[in-house]
Amino acid sequence: MTDTNKTSLTRESLPGLNRRYRAERRFHLVGKMAVAFSLAFLTFLIGSIVYQGIGAFFQTEVRLEVPQEMIAEHGDDGFTLLRQSMLHNLPDAKGRSARREAYKMAGEGSDIELLSAIADQQTQAAVVTVWIPVSDDIDMAYKSDFAPDMLGSFSDRQKGWLDTWVADDRLRMSFNTGFLVNGDSRDPERAGIGGALMGSIFTLVVCLVLSFVIGILAAIYLEEFAPKNKLTAFLEVNINNLATVPSIIFGLLGLAVFLNTFGLPRSSALVGGMVLSLMTLPTIIIASRVALQSVPPSIREAALGLGATHIQAVFHHVLPLALPGMLTGTILGMARALGETAPLLMIGMVAFIADPPSSFMDPTSALPVQVYLWADSPERAFAEKTSGAIIVLLLFLFVMNLTAIILRKKLEKKW
């Protein structure tokens, strides 16, 4: 030890102080690095998903000129009308193979858009101008600005046609509403997440209603009213264990009980929600009990001291104070349920379902399952759709969390 100068107030006058300050600075640096690292990782993840998926919200369209007499001739047959207008708009489409290549330039099912576009215009002009979606290959090529590796699937003749379309300024990008409203499809240009989104909403509504009501009532009973004996302790341990059970086990349980024993409709949002609520119940019960425990006992005593019954004290005073905490737990559980795929696979929600559900009993898909299905599809355009679906899933989560935060703030302000 060096001698300490008792009259000095500088840092050097106290031996070892420099070392302590260095340790503190080191700790700050490590902490900042950890935060920066996780932020960078998150930015990279979201950035790459948005970069890949933003295209799914846009669709390339081509301008077609359809003569009035062609509409008069084939107006009731969209399929033929589309083929005829493609031939009309592509020069030198002579011969069988040229015709087939010409037909392939239009998107699968664009005949519906063609007919509705013509009907919308209601013009008697000699030539009607309409915009219809192009095939997914052209869509991807156009979005990549005709990168060479995107052109592999085209013939020289198609490449020539594409060049004339670009030269004539016949291609444009438009917002793809179909992606948000359509159900699933084998054709990437027609496939949308509308069905999966509705399915996820229906499933979450069932899950929320069941797990919130049952979870909170169970938590209140266990925390406030249940006698503290071995049976309660046993239940407590089991609820804690349930929270760690792999989710696919709950799917198997749903398959065995809800589908096979009760005979509820397969692939339906009702069964999906019930299975997910099994999974979220333990989370909600545990979070709600913690929220109840954190209410100071003096509030309970104050109400009881005034001659309130136990149930009045709980519902008038304890529950309102615990509710924000309970909501947090519920939202955490819901967020986990929204992203859960495995249990839904077990109860048949992985099936190919083209139409959005209109009730809780209809067969449906769900967002994460849709991501899983599309990620498995061979078409190049589905890669974009997969990222697009992930964006919608993340936005959904964001909206849910925001709602919870607003709700919590509101409830806290009231008290």
Add this chain to the structure above:
Amino acid sequence: MQPKILAKNVNVAYGDRQTLFGIDLEIAPQKVTALIGPSGCGKTTFLRCLNRMNDLIPTCKVEGTITLDGQDIYDKSVDVEVLRRRIGMVFQKANPFPKSIYENVAYGPRIHGLAKTKADLDAIVEKSLRRAGLWDEVHDRLDSQGTGLSGGQQQRLCIARAIAIEPEVILMDEPCSALDPIATAKIEELMNELKQRYTIVIVTHSMQQAARVSDTTAFFHLGYLVETGATADMFTNPQDERTEAYITGRIG
């Protein structure tokens, strides 16, 4: 005079640990009775037996009889909610509900159906706040949070809340232990007024406070009721040497 509350041979145990041994105590009506003694002597436990707040602790066992106006409060036919409506309580730490001042006072009358109309309820709230000496300070902000008041005001709000349901007895568990001398003086002054209407039992650590506010004092030590008597006699002429040791500051 008939005692308001009469405790006979009261034994209390938490599980295997007995904390009160054979307590016999008379509490006179419209008087302030102070329970004094060192920490852990059982005075709060005894107080909480009087309105059966100890029922909340599953391991707590109470033996002996405690009567209110001659009626055994531990009898099977007694409903604790009715009992607590007649014997109110003010706690050591001010515990207003996290609601408005008005709601704090109105809660008791509301759950017991004491007010038929909004005007009745308003009258009860005003009367209770006046009796608690808080009306002048808060009458223009009844909608603000009860928890936003100062410590002394919060404790008087709790007193207003307790007297809003017109109890006959008010139990006070060290109501001034967290307050400064001025707030304490206000509450002591209040107790002097309140004893015109209510029977008051107060647990206190401060012997000066017991001397100032109480008519009767009971000294607890290690779970036994050592001595009880008129406050003036007790402080000037204690019968038991333990009492003397405590009030002169040699134990405690």
